[in-house]
Amino acid sequence: MLNDIFIAPFVDMVEAPDFLMQVLWEGLVSGILYALIALGFVLIFRSSRIFNFAQGIMVVFAALTLVGLFAMGVPAWLSVGLTLVVMFVLAVVIERVVLRPLVGQPDIILFMATIGITLFLIGLGETIFGGENKVMITEELGIPTGDTVLEPFGGLLILQHLDITVVIVATLLVLALLAFLNYTQMGRAIRALGDDHQAALSVGISLQTIWVLVWFIAGIIALVTGIAWGARAGVSFALEVIAYKALPVLMLGGLESITGAIVGGLMIGILEKLFEIYWGQPLLGGNTETWFAFVLALIVLLFRPQGLFGERIIERV
Amino acid sequence: MKDTEGYVTADGRQIGGTLMEMRNITLRFGGVVAIQDISFDIHEGEVRAIIGPNGAGKSSMLNVISGFYTPSEGEVWYQGAKRPPMKPYEVARQGVARTFQNIALFEGMTVLDNVMTGRLTHMNAGVVSQALWWGKARNEEMENREKVERVIDFLEIQNIRKTPVGRLPYGLKKRVELARALAAEPSLLLLDEPMAGMNVEEKEDMSRFILDVNDEFGTTICLIEHDMGVVMDLSDRVVVMDYGKKIGDGTPDEVRNNQDVIDAYLGVPH
Numbered sequence: 058m059l060n061d062i063f064i065a066p067f068v069d070m071v072e073a074p075d076f077l078m079q080v081l082w083e084g085l086v087s088g089i090l091y092a093l094i095a096l097g098f099v100l101i102f103r104s105s106r107i108f109n110f111a112q113g114i115m116v117v118f119a120a121l122t123l124v125g126l127f128a129m130g131v132p133a134w135l136s137v138g139l140t141l142v143v144m145f146v147l148a149v150v151i152e153r154v155v156l157r158p159l160v161g162q163p164d165i166i167l168f169m170a171t172i173g174i175t176l177f178l179i180g181l182g183e184t185i186f187g188g189e190n191k192v193m194i195t196e197e198l199g200i201p202t203g204d205t206v207l208e209p210f211g212g213l214l215i216l217q218h219l220d221i222t223v224v225i226v227a228t229l230l231v232l233a234l235l236a237f238l239n240y241t242q243m244g245r246a247i248r249a250l251g252d253d254h255q256a257a258l259s260v261g262i263s264l265q266t267i268w269v270l271v272w273f274i275a276g277i278i279a280l281v282t283g284i285a286w287g288a289r290a291g292v293s294f295a296l297e298v299i300a301y302k303a304l305p306v307l308m309l310g311g312l313e314s315i316t317g318a319i320v321g322g323l324m325i326g327i328l329e330k331l332f333e334i335y336w337g338q339p340l341l342g343g344n345t346e347t348w349f350a351f352v353l354a355l356i357v358l359l360f361r362p363q364g365l366f367g368e369r370i371i372e373r374v
Numbered sequence: 375m376k377d378t379e380g381y382v383t384a385d386g387r388q389i390g391g392t393l394m395e396m397r398n399i400t401l402r403f404g405g406v407v408a409i410q411d412i413s414f415d416i417h418e419g420e421v422r423a424i425i426g427p428n429g430a431g432k433s434s435m436l437n438v439i440s441g442f443y444t445p446s447e448g449e450v451w452y453q454g455a456k457r458p459p460m461k462p463y464e465v466a467r468q469g470v471a472r473t474f475q476n477i478a479l480f481e482g483m484t485v486l487d488n489v490m491t492g493r494l495t496h497m498n499a500g501v502v503s504q505a506l507w508w509g510k511a512r513n514e515e516m517e518n519r520e521k522v523e524r525v526i527d528f529l530e531i532q533n534i535r536k537t538p539v540g541r542l543p544y545g546l547k548k549r550v551e552l553a554r555a556l557a558a559e560p561s562l563l564l565l566d567e568p569m570a571g572m573n574v575e576e577k578e579d580m581s582r583f584i585l586d587v588n589d590e591f592g593t594t595i596c597l598i599e600h601d602m603g604v605v606m607d608l609s610d611r612v613v614v615m616d617y618g619k620k621i622g623d624g625t626p627d628e629v630r631n632n633q634d635v636i637d638a639y640l641g642v643p644h
């Protein structure tokens with residue numbers, strides 16, 4: 058038994074490094090998507106103290122809109138553009154109709170309001186697009202669907218072109234977001250608002266503008282993850298679960314840390330895959346990916362209550 | 375649109391017309407009257423002080439000027455026009471910059487980034503062009519950087535440009551906060567107890583910077599202080615508040631010899 062837990066998995070890893078690479082690669086693909094989604098949560102939380110429960114349904118809504126527009130005869134890439142417009146309008150409406158009137162209410166009220174947004178979007182999505190599953194327009198968007206086979210260590214490593222595209226696009230999006238946050242005035246304004254509300258107001262930052270901006274960014278993230286995840290799993294309301302995969306990331310990385318979201322996302326993506334393959338499947342009959350991340354987050358928090366990057370908690374006490 | 379003439383100070387500086395005027399301002403918080411029917415003006419180019427014991431209502435007055443509080447009664451006139459109720463960010467965009475009594479900086483950001491946020495009121499390039507780093511946004515960023523570097527040099531904080539503000543000692547934080555306000559090239563600079571909590575040396579530095587700012591850029595400054603001694607050398611005219619009321623207004627000498635002011639500071643019960 059001890060052998061199965063502490064020795065055999067590592068022996069397997071060393072003996073079949075090509076397979077280990079395959080596992081790590083697949084973990085990375087999921088991890089970067091978790092990181093993206095977590096970033097969406099963090100940006101909204103930092104600038105408004107709102108835990109955005111609607112992030113998951115936004116993924117579904119973006120994917121449905123994209124597929125729906127295409128089905129109406131709109132060319133694929135124009136559909137992407139129009140979906141972005143829809144996500145922008147959604148951000149404006151949410152700010153105007155939900156956030157602005159509720160300003161100053163307790164955080165938990167705002168949290169509940171995002172549950173309301175979730176239910177509303179479920180209803181709206183079903184009314185407009187219907188409840189049945191759809192297929193992501195992967196090929197129509199020009200996303201390659203073949204695979205490349207490498208032979209590291211004389212073994213076998215299969216890289217789906219879809220996965221490669223996802224990793225490249227998601228990485229570019231993360232880098233672009235970081236550059237935007239760090240090197241533009243609007244980006245500074247977003248970070249500033251997260252740091253100190255009063256000071257942000259005093260330098261001329263308008264809450265409303267920033268809120269629209271961060272919800273729109275969350276919308277862009279929703280579209281990209283919606284395409285990526287939808288291409289693997291089909292477009293249905295079940296896509297929502299990808300947002301819940303980001304919760305343990307936030308537990309680990311903290312709700313306010315941009316670095317935490319990125320590193321935490323990658324970590325969880327990779328570790329849950331490793332665990333599933335080397336421990337979960339042989340010892341527990343598999344399906345550990347549904348809960349492993351939460352257990353990992355709990356264990357880490359047990360030893361590091363401040364999370365991975367949370368010096369701030371200490372400062373605040 | 376200036377409705378009043380300027381004047382010449384004791385040290386021979388020419389002061390301009392009225393920049394801001396508070397007319398019969400009253401501010402209530404439930405039953406508490408923080409400001410009671412106070413009027414005063416601030417002239418272009420002068421250093422105007424508001425002094426008074428703790429709890430007198432000084433910070434409340436500054437919050438009214440900067441739009442953080444909306445007065446219960448009274449009017450605010452700015453640059454010759456009556457100001458409608460405005461949000462703080464709108465006031466900031468009119469050229470009013472401020473610091474806070476309990477330092478409000480962006481602790482997780484570097485000194486440079488903090489000061490850069492002071493330039494947000496001068497932002498013209500749209501979000502899209504910023505996101506794509508287009509020509510206009512790019513030029514603006516360069517221009518902002520240049521102005522910010524000048525402020526940083528002026529306040530002698532070059533060596534901490536890249537330090538996260540959270541790691542700085544108190545005195546330097548106060549200076550960074552001043553830098554951020556200055557970066558806005560404000561028409562009116564509001565300082566809430568810029569010297570509070572500082573040691574003697576730091577106070578001297580800060581006084582020098584305040585005078586230099588006024589001197590070099592001609593910036594109009596309104597500053598608050600509870601310690602009477604500190605401001606007398608700094609300011610051209612002084613408003614004295616006590617328990618929400620104005621009990622004195624004039625040059626430092628006039629105020630110093632005002633019996634009500636003396637009583638207030640000696641703690642004579644009233």
Ligand SMILES: Nc1ncnc2c1ncn2[C@@H]1O[C@H](COP(=O)(O)OP(=O)(O)O)[C@@H](O)[C@H]1O
Pocket residue numbers: 403406407408426427428429430431432433434435
């Ligand atoms: N936001 C607020 N809510 C309630 N009371 C306030 C608020 N701000 C200030 N006050 C009250 O107004 C009075 C004046 O406070 P303040 O303006 O901070 O005085 P000072 O800056 O002169 O020390 C105090 O009694 C204070 O408790």
Ligand SMILES: [Mg+2]
Pocket residue numbers: 432433434475
């Ligand atoms: Mg005060």
